[in-house]
Amino acid sequence: MVVTETREYDILIIGGGVIGIFCAYYASQAWPHKKIAIMDKGMLGKGVTAYSACLDFPYGVTAYKRKLTGKSQGLFSELMEKYPELPVARVPFVGIAHQRSIGEVLSNITAPGAQKGTVASFHQHVPAGFQLGEGNKYFHQLHAQYAYNDITYALALELAREQKITIYEGTEATSLDKPADKYVVATNYGVSLKAGAIIDATGPWMNKGFSAASIAYRQTRIKKIVALHIDEAPPANAPIIYLFNDDAFFLPQPHLSRWLFSYRCEDWDLDIYKDDFKISPANYSDASNVLRKYNEGLHSRIAGGRAYCDLYSPDGDPIIETPDTGYVIVGAPGGSGFRLAPALAQSAISTLT
């Protein structure tokens, strides 16, 4: 394609999902006087991030995830103080796990205060209809938060309104070169974007996109993620109920008069360019089997849901790579990209300083 124009920036972020938008935020904080742009082949926040349940809870299976979780929670709090109008809700958190594994689960919780409850008191902490399940124990006295899906878009618009970033939507990076001291990104409509530093936050597309060569050896894989919607209004102050045995959770969404139920789907190696991410009959059956163990009554209220995917690294930990000076790849958040995004973005930015 003939290059018709070239625009120049100090920092160019490719991919406007939650990770890319947080990168834009921390880049604008670190370098308030630099020219920063973020580009997305579609609309900002409409990739994987558009499907996210946006749950942020204080837990990490690996030491690295616990570190990112703790850091992200502090960064989320700072952000909420700065932009109190961002749509985020803080709610009680009840965790359920088998009596054999509850100790291990609690050791992976990153916030203080969790209290084990007795079987007899379980129903005081959850709405009517929920069951603890055979052989399980629970803990409470924690809080978690969830954002409405549009939080990332709201943050990006805020940065644009404050003239801290330039947004290029409908702008796909088709190739990346470094002919001299700066990177040049070609786009779908002939305009090139030149930058001293590049952040690649292209989500699952990075598996095959223009940066595939850089991360191919990491053997990242795409896994489907599925959540159901339950047409039942949660009571006031309903908690998030996390089912650690099943890696599933009930999330109250009172602003939509429904619950969201996320379960662990094991459909691996999907193709982001070709596959159809519909809820399959097997997904529906697997999810409702888990749901029924904890609330039989809600089964008849399932009303569709959402299915998409995320990028996973071999060990499940997110990836931050610098294949070249001034070039960072950040992603593979393994189904936790919303809650880990602030810390991931801040670390990615720090590699450029």
Ligand SMILES: Cc1cc2nc3c(=O)[nH]c(=O)nc-3n(C[C@H](O)[C@H](O)[C@H](O)COP(=O)(O)OP(=O)(O)OC[C@H]3O[C@@H](n4cnc5c(N)ncnc54)[C@H](O)[C@@H]3O)c2cc1C
């Ligand atoms: C159903 C579901 C529920 C989930 N629930 C949670 C949850 O409760 N909590 C949690 O922490 N995580 C959750 N996740 C995971 C979380 O949503 C993801 O980890 C996160 O959104 C990934 O963000 P990202 O920025 O890496 O990717 P994306 O949001 O996909 O952003 C990448 C962007 O890059 C753009 N792009 C790609 N290629 C190019 C290119 N060549 N040029 C320009 N732009 C390009 C895409 O258009 C896209 O907008 C859930 C995921 C799903 C599917």
